[in-house]
Each structure stands twice: as structure tokens, then as C-alpha cells.
Amino acid sequence: MKISESLIKTQKHTAKDETSRNAQLLTQGGFIYKNMAGVYSYTPIGLRVLNKIMGIIREEMDRIGAQELFLASLQDPQIWEKTERWSDEAIDVWFKTRLKNETEIGLATTHEEPLTEMLSHFIGSYKDLPRYLYQFQTKFRNELRAKSGLMRSREFIMKDLYSFSRSEAELQEFYDQVILAYSTIFQRLGLGEKTIITYASGGSFSDFSHEFQTLTEAGEDTIYLDEEKGLAINKEVYSDEVITKLGLNKSRLVERKSVEVGNIFKLGTRFSETLGLGFTDEDGRKKPVVMGSYGIGPGRVMGTIAELHNDDQGLIWPEAVTPFQVYLIGLDTGSIEAEKIYRQLLESGVEVLFDDRDSASPGEKFADADLLGIPYRVVVSPKTIKENSIELKSRQSSETELIKFSELLERI
Ligand code: ATP
Ligand code: MG
Secondary structure, eight states, X not given: OBGGGSOOOOOSSOOTTOOSHHHHHHHHTTSXXXXXXXXXXXXXXXXXXXXXXXHHHHHHHHHTTOEEOOOOSEEOHHHHHHTTOOXXXXXXXXXXXXXXXXXXXXXXXXXXXXXXXXXXXXXXXXXXXXXXXXXXXXXEOOOSOOOSGGGSOSEXXXXXXXXXXXXXXXXXXXXXXXXXHHHHHHHHTTOGGGEEEEEEXXXXXXXXXXXXXXXXXXXXXEEEEETTTTEEEEGXXXXXXXXXXXXXXXXXXXXXXXXXXXXXXXXXXXXXHHHTOEEEOXXXXXXXXXEEEEEXXXXXXXXXXXXXXXXXXXXXXOTTTOSOXXXXXXXXXXXXXXXXXXXXXXXXXXXXXXXXOSSSOHHHHHHHHHHHTOSEEEEEOHHHHHTTOEEEEETTOXXXXXXXXXXXXXXX
């Protein structure tokens, strides 16, 4: 993409109304735009990052046999009343609105109820099970505080996966597979080393749920981490009893701040029994479907990556999620040669952002290359042309080197 034809526009200074590092960097780089407190839009370059994150999640969901669907956002209160979750006491972040005829409806905070109700029309026999369904869909939550940019917003995309199994054993089998899939996802997203499987409260059905907590001072959660085992307990369930139950040693647990990037939950038969999702088993008996739910917030993940991967100059995107691999700059008469290199890189399938702006100085171009966090910067100038070379710099290092164009594709 050529910057002159894009919507890319960076700001010289960080926004004064943003307090979190991720929101400052992402708005300064023009990846997101704040519409109002806790509400953000993604620009084309921001959407490229979000799509890469969702692409990785989608691959790993498909790999464990889950199928993608897309549920409606508008919610029928009658279904939520059955599970006693329509009240603002049960779910304190509801956005509710009204139809023209004054009927009250809601904007989805989560999707257990509508999906369970829907599946009662699709599932009848043990032969229809198990099923694993997921979506990337907007959730609306009237969060009390929304100060952490993409990490806690009032409208956000969630990947939510729901499992429908015949027995607790079948649920457990899939649950374990999701733990592995999530570990792979966070590894691939560049958060692997800092993301800790954490025991949290489990609701009514099981002792614990599992959260994927990424260590960062910007997080709102507190966990107690056993560094050696790479396991943690969320503060909300932290007690001597739990520590003993999990076979951990209190003296080895250190308190850390973190953000919940994903969580997985056994739901059991709470929703299926209330909403009439049953099946006839091999033995002819009618049984309720055993469920699980598994969330990841791609927007929160993007904020967390920004929070973890940056320096004084700006963002440093991991290669798996970067909007472009190469930031190409042509200086003076180098611009003509740069245009050729731009074409060649595109033909080779390299995602390249070409800073072809006449209006920007070399200094501004270098600063933007750093701020936008693109892994490789390539400069073509009269000097490099004389050497029959290009200048390559990795975002992670301050060293530049002259290499032949033919070498470039091997290096990036
Ligand atoms: P938290 O404890 O942080 O409020 P939660 O437990 O309510 O989150 P879930 O309802 O399980 O979260 O949502 C699944 C995932 O969606 C979370 O792990 C997180 O990645 C993401 N998420 C939740 N709330 C938000 C939000 N307000 N903004 C952005 N992402 C969110
Ligand atoms: Mg939580």
C-alpha cells in the first residue's frame, strides 16, 4: 500500500485524553480512533492487525473441529428471563433498548442463551453431538470504567466458542483440547512467554475456570504466580484451601498484575436444562446437553500486544500480527527505484507499506516507520543505488546494513 493513497495519518504527540500506553500508541499511529469513552473504531491499518489476530484464532479453532457461525446482537428478553440473567443485578453491564412498540430488548453481552435456544431446534439425538461452535461477534457491555483503551471497551469483538457434549467426560476431553489450542494461539500472537494459565472461580458447575492472564502492569487483575510451574491463582479465589487443593506452595507464589486475554468455563447443564436443549442418548434416555464456553477478546489482545511490544519510538509489532512486513522509503532520486522495488515486493507477496509522500521529510518518514512498528525498514537513496544495494534495518535494532535487493526476500 502507498501511504499517499491510504488513510494513514500519525500524530506528532500522544493523545492527552488517553492514559493507557496501548491507547496512546494505537491512536498516535492511527490504528484506532476513539469515538467516545470506551468506544473505538479500527482504521484500515488497525483492521489489518485485528484481522491477523482473528485469523490465527480462527485457524486454531478450526483445527480442533469448531465451526464458525454468526449470531444476532439484538436479544430477546424472554430467553434471558428463563435463565434469570435479564435483570441488571444478574448482569450489571446490560445495554437495553426498546422497539418502536415499546418492547424491551437487549444488546448481547454474551451469547450462551441465544445459541442454546437455537440449538434446541438443531439437536435431538446423540448422533447430533458433540458440536463446537464459535463466532467473532460484537459484545456490548456498559462497563463502569473504560480507561484502558482496547483492553476494556464498551463495545468489543469477542471470539466466543461454545461446546455441546453428551457427557462430562466428553466435555473434559474438549476442554483440555481448548487449553492446548489457547496456548498455541497466545504463543503465535507473541504473548506466549507472558501468558499464564490461571485458576479462577468456576461458577456453580466446577471448582475452577481457567483464565489466560498476560503479565502486565496495565492489567486490572491480580494473580499469584508460581514461576517455576508457570501456573497462577486469581486473587478472587486465592486462599490457603485453594493453594493446597492445587498442590502449590504458598511461599513460592508471587503477586503480579495481569490482564485476562482469554478464559474457559465449564457450564455443565445450567443453560441446556433451562432452555430445553436435550438429546436422546444411545440407551433411549433423554438427557441435557453438557456445555462449555471459551472466550478470547481480539481487541483486548491487540491492546495487550501494543502494551507489551513497544519502546520510546513507538510500537514493535510481532511478525505474526504486523499490518505490513516492510516499510519502504525512497529518498531523493531513490524514489524511482523504490517504486520498482515496491512492485517487486508486491509481486513476491510481501506486505509492504510504501512511504511515497512528497510532503514528509526523511526524518518524519523514519519516525513514522518506528512509530507504526513495522518489523523491517527498507531505504533506497542515491547512496544505496550507487552501491547497487538497499538499506535494511530491523525495528528491533539500531543497526542498518547495506544488502543486495536479491538478498532482501531471504532476510524478511
Ligand atoms: P473481565 O473479567 O476482564 O471483565 P470477563 O471475565 O467479563 O472479563 P468474558 O465475559 O469471559 O470476560 O469475555 C471473554 C473475553 O472477552 C475476555 O477474556 C477478554 O479477552 C474479552 N473481554 C471481556 N470484556 C472485555 C472488554 N470490556 N473489552 C475488551 N475485551 C473484553
Ligand atoms: Mg473475568
